Amino acid sequence: MKPTKGTSRSRTGTRRSHHGLKPLTIHKDEEGNAHLPHHATPLTGKYRGKQAKDVAKRTVRRVKKLKAIS
Helix, strand or coil: CCCCCCCCHHHHHHHHHHCCCCCCCCEECCCCCEECCCCCCCCCCEECCEECCCHHHHHHHHHHHHHHHC
């Protein structure tokens, strides 16, 4: 048995209003590298001016992994 009053298009659209994709916000550090907010810069590994990740270590690991695959 169907409900006597169906959901109107307006109500359906209002419910779905939060389903749309939102644009990414991209920040730049003092060196001009782009990164996501509250994340370290992937190129330099810095977060808020301090070194957070060892980028050289990560690249060595990636190169070793690629050599093992090929």
